[in-house]
Amino acid sequence: MAGTSLLALIDDIATILDDVSLMTKAATKKTAGVLGDDLALNAQQVTGVKPARELPVVWAVAKGSMLNKVILVPAAVAISFFVPWLVTPLLMLGGAFLCFEGAEKLAHKFLHAEADKQHKKELREALRQPDVDLKVVEKRKIKGAIRTDFILSAEIIAITLGVVVGASIGMQFAVLSVVAVAVTVFVYGLVAGIVKLDDAGLYLSQKDSGLAQRVGNGILWLAPYLMKTLSILGTLAMFLVGGGILVHGIPPVYHAIEHFAADFGGLSTTLIPVLANGLIGLMAGALLVAVITPLLRMWEARSEAA
Numbered sequence: 001m002a003g004t005s006l007l008a009l010i011d012d013i014a015t016i017l018d019d020v021s022l023m024t025k026a027a028t029k030k031t032a033g034v035l036g037d038d039l040a041l042n043a044q045q046v047t048g049v050k051p052a053r054e055l056p057v058v059w060a061v062a063k064g065s066m067l068n069k070v071i072l073v074p075a076a077v078a079i080s081f082f083v084p085w086l087v088t089p090l091l092m093l094g095g096a097f098l099c100f101e102g103a104e105k106l107a108h109k110f111l112h113a114e115a116d117k118q119h120k121k122e123l124r125e126a127l128r129q130p131d132v133d134l135k136v137v138e139k140r141k142i143k144g145a146i147r148t149d150f151i152l153s154a155e156i157i158a159i160t161l162g163v164v165v166g167a168s169i170g171m172q173f174a175v176l177s178v179v180a181v182a183v184t185v186f187v188y189g190l191v192a193g194i195v196k197l198d199d200a201g202l203y204l205s206q207k208d209s210g211l212a213q214r215v216g217n218g219i220l221w222l223a224p225y226l227m228k229t230l231s232i233l234g235t236l237a238m239f240l241v242g243g244g245i246l247v248h249g250i251p252p253v254y255h256a257i258e259h260f261a262a263d264f265g266g267l268s269t270t271l272i273p274v275l276a277n278g279l280i281g282l283m284a285g286a287l288l289v290a291v292i293t294p295l296l297r298m299w300e301a302r303s304e305a306a
Contacts, residue, residue, distance in 0.1 A: 055192055057142060062188035064146035065153060069180035072150075072157045077173050080165055087158075087165050088249060094158040095245025095281075096288060097151075102238030103285030104293075156183055159245070194230075197223040240274060243281025247273075253280075 079086055160179045164172045197219055204216025247254050261272035 055196070058188055058192045058195065060142045061145040061149065062184060064142070065149045065184050065188065066181075068146065068150045068153045069157070069184065072153055073173065073176045073180055076157045076161045076176055077169060080161060080172055081169055084165065087161055090158050091162045091245055092249040094155045095242040095249070096284060098155060098238045098242030099246070099281045099285035100288040100292065101285075102235050102242065103282065103289045105235050105238075107289055107293075153180070153183075156180075159241075162245075194223075194226065197226070236278070239281035239285065240278045241281075243277035243279070243284065246284055247277055247280055 079090070157176060157180065160176055161172070164175045167175070201216045201219030201223060204212045205220060207213060207216070247257065257273050257276045261269045261276075264272065
């Protein structure tokens with residue numbers, strides 16, 4: 001009897017883990033759009049930090065990220081238990097924020113390119129000054145990265161909650177915890193690798209082996225373009241994921257797109273909804289930027305005047 005009970009317990013645990021694994025995979029697919037931008041943003045946060053301090057800074061931000069998720073995961077489960085009707089509005093809000101953030105990045109890229117270059121130039125010049133306290137600069141960067149991570153983590157948790165909202169509280173907590181830990185380890189492990197790519201390339205380029213030198217030079221050439229590519233893919237993913245969340249939150253729009261795509265058949269059945277999500281995300285983001293940006297400027301002007 002005891003052996004049978006133990007086998008039953010093991011079977012139950014295996015079933016639960018299998019369910020957690022399946023839900024985690026589904027949630028990870030939906031949160032993948034946020035990860036590209038998360039990687040680019042966090043890797044950019046260590047710009048201007050001394051090479052010897054890059055990994056400690058990434059580690060400090062990773063610890064802050066885990067603390068963010070320690071706060072967000074129980075909060076998400078509590079919302080699902082006490083006010084489940086709030087999950088869909090929160091998802092819609094997260095989707096709208098993704099679209100806004102993507103459109104804001106595009107607007108900043110094309111409308112404030114010169115100001116951004118000037119700011120980076122001033123930052124580089126300031127860091128060369130001997131009287132600049134680099135510890136203060138480093139702490140400021142870490143705090144800024146952790147604040148950014150909190151927003152991105154909230155989006156990931158909200159999207160994941162939307163996937164598991166129909167499951168039991170225990171299952172929700174398990175899936176949210178797995179996704180939170182996996183995302184943190186993946187993002188900051190990859191960020192650590194990205195910020196050290198140039199060091200690895202330099203090390204290999206100085207080896208006696210011709211093959212190692214070619215690989216090292218290739219890495220040194222690739223590193224700057226990798227960051228740009230991550231940033232572009234992250235922005236594109238914001239519109240696709242954010243637009244997809246908004247479309248799913250409005251059933252008539254979602255069903256209209258699905259019926260329209262089904263009429264074409266084949267690959268179009270998949271491509272048309274994806275393109276529609278991206279287009280709707282772009283339009284929603286542009287509208288939000290047009291409305292919110294002037295309001296933010298008015299608020300800042302009023303705060304400065306006060």
